[in-house]
Amino acid sequence: MLTDTTTPAADDKIRCDACPVMCYIKPGAAGACDRYANHDGELVRVDPHVVLERTVSHGGRLVPFQAGGDWDGKIVHEPSVFVTAIGAGTTYPDYKPAPFIVSSEIDGVDMVTVVTEGIFSYCGVKVKIDTDRYLGPETATVRAQGEAIGHVTTSEYGSQMLSLGGVHHLTGGSKKEGRVTCDALMDLSNCKPVELTIDGGATVVVQAGYPPIVNGVPEERMRVGCGSATIGMFAKQWHGKVDEVVVVDDHITGVLSEHQAGKLLDIPDTGIKMKGRRSTPGRYFQVAEPGTGWGGTMISDPLSVLGPFDPKRARTGMTMLMVSTTGEHAAYYELDAALKPIETPMPADLKRSVERIQENCEPALCTVLFMGGAGGSLRAGVTDNPVRLTRSVKEALTRVTSGGAPVYVWPGGGITFMVDVTRLPAGAFGYVPTPALVAPIEFTLRLSDYAALGGHMDHVRPLASLKDNTEFRQMPSRSPPGQHA
């Protein structure tokens, strides 16, 4: 990132002096060129955010990033530094919508100019919602503004995953479905809140980096663990202070006296009788239907997961703590003469253990990973041997970034990557009316790796014949552009 071409202006604007237009740029905005932007009061260079798909299909190649020195008057002015980006030489016009295409001598069409079409029509977001509340059944349709934009996928540890977007919703359904999907993906990717409704489930407001809001209630914390894990973690702290503890959890409800942790502490049987299906001692599945109540179940009265106490083992005056896996719900009981649990005020030291559970729960967040595939274009006839091109790109890459943020590139074919959207600069994602998302992707390579992309070097050669004395000057190495914090 270059930060040297700025002078402070009167307010939060900065004035760019990269060129004589001398734009005033507001925070979060870019100058007239779309190459320089104001990021938190700092002028940053935002190109090349070049979409691989477009670049390659435009005959793009690897070009060094950022020219140095004066133009020598030669027709080809080749910048020559280490940091390179695929297609830095292709241009902003790619992003300008225009239905007219003038394409390159292919089947009688003469040139490709400006297009609005999908950059990442194969893209979507994976959303992780930290909550034990029931959001909806697996595979249920997820909707925005009534349109299907994705589905509920697996539950992961303390969280529910959604898979949104993808080519099916973007372009496979009605026009409106595509548009709404594209809007939702873009908003989610740009860290804006989006309200999602799940068929047969909850309404949840998702915003990357913020707690989910489930049915109007902001989630606060992830559970500390499943009910069984919670027993394991806190058994010692409860020992001697209470006769029985039940940690209510949609997944595995834990019972202290029966649990291995309780056995090790010689905690005697209490005659408790749990509903649900016993997995192993002290661990119960399906004590209640999933929901948004206690521990991700539908219950509001925790006693409903209990059967009657066994009169042979239970005794009057026995005490019991019931608590959810987040510590958000907790109640304390004593058995009366009929061995019925009666709620009574919780002793201070048990309250502290509940607070300890809360303290050990991490803040619940929504996280959004953008996932897009840029591989198709590489195979679409750019070279005689497209697979080799893909392979060589992958092997030669020193760093793939998206808007400067690190990405995970999936193994296998194509270049399918995932990136945490909170790590990109604000407003990094755009869309085209195709509908499809425009996402930045950069390939940063050393000059030697660039040379290793042999196919491209062959393409470069003919231009040398047009100007006899273009040279690639060696310049000191510099590190790849840093990611945005």
Place this chain on the structure above:
Amino acid sequence: MKRVPQIGFLADGRRLHLQDGPIDLIVEAHGSETNLRAAYNAAARRFTGLLDELCGELPILRQAADPVRCLLQGLVARRMHAAVAPFAADHFITPMAAVAGSVAEEILGAMVGAARLERAYVNNGGDIALYLADREQFTVGLMDRPDDHGLMRTMVIRADDPTRGVATSGRHGRSFSLGIADAVTVLAQTASQADAAATIIANAVDLPGHPAIVRCPAQDLQPDSDLGAHLVTRDVGGLSDVEIEDALEAGADKARQLLAAGLIDGAALRLHGETVVVAPRAMLRAETAVQRGAIESAMHV
């Protein structure tokens, strides 16, 4: 570091890329090697310093154009003014509305003046200046949904047609729009005229007062925008089919006026997936002859 324009060929070794500040051009010419070299050299020479020339008169270029009087000195600046002047009496418009087309025209002019070419184009971010020698032609394609391969209109611009400019304006571009069109593409005799007319028609595609349209003063977004306090479109929410049709018709009406006045040769207006074409003849015809595969490799996946 002294600012230098980026001048180089794209990977195909054919298309010249010129970039300086906000100006970004793709240039290609056809002709003999000697002529090509002369043309590209002329383009590079003319390009160098062009931005500084324009910026010298930037304050005037950012003011509403006078329909008659032109205080500007530079050739490109005067061309910008000339292109917007026909609209200045009835609309708010600044010479900046024609900057892209005017620059494209200037570079094309330098090339044609320095070499014998068969044909050439200078594409400035979608605003394109064309040159055609006798009996030459360019094929221009109108693409609706490239991923769909659905509708494909093509149009041949021949040497004996009047059209030498193609420009596109809309709310997704780098410059702001007062209207809601996704894109308005205009054919005109010059790129600068096409550029100005596309701006005017795109501004006319509108639903004034519609609650789903979010507008804000241009200067709140870009402090030195030539549009000043004028409200520019930031977002367009859901529109009914009738509303889309109404907005497009408002723009098409404007396009027909410009066509009748001889200011444009044709226009295609696009909003929320719908397209309306205004043309004097069947110059934009549905065309299925262009093969899918070709389109895919040319411009999509």
